[in-house]
Amino acid sequence: MHSTQNARINQITSSTLIVGVDIAKFKHEARTQDFRGVELGKPLAFENxxxxxxxxxxxxxxISTESGFEDVTSP
Structure with a gap:
């Protein structure tokens, strides 16, 4: 791993919501998870x-408000 990846990993705490987005030309797919990798909410498909x-x-x-997260990050 690169040092910047380690720094980003170290920023994740129990109050961090992780948002991942699979981008495409026309439709994207997003998911959220907590610091343990537990998926929160339902995946979202949205247009570009x-x-x-x-x-x-x-x-x-x-999702962040309902689950009580203070920070949001993406991998």
Whole structure:
């Protein structure tokens, strides 16, 4: 692992929501998990548009608030 990867891993705490996005040309897929790798909420498929991005942001903010996370990061 590179030192930057180790630094990012060290930033993850029990209050961190991890958001992963599989990007594609037209439709993206997103998932969330906690620091132990437990998936939270349902996966989200969203389009590569402004409306799709706004849907994505509101989706992970809702999960973050409902689950009590203070930090959000992506791998």
């Amino acid at each position: 548009t402004q409306d799709g991005f706004e849907l994505f942001v509101s989706w992970f903010r809702k």
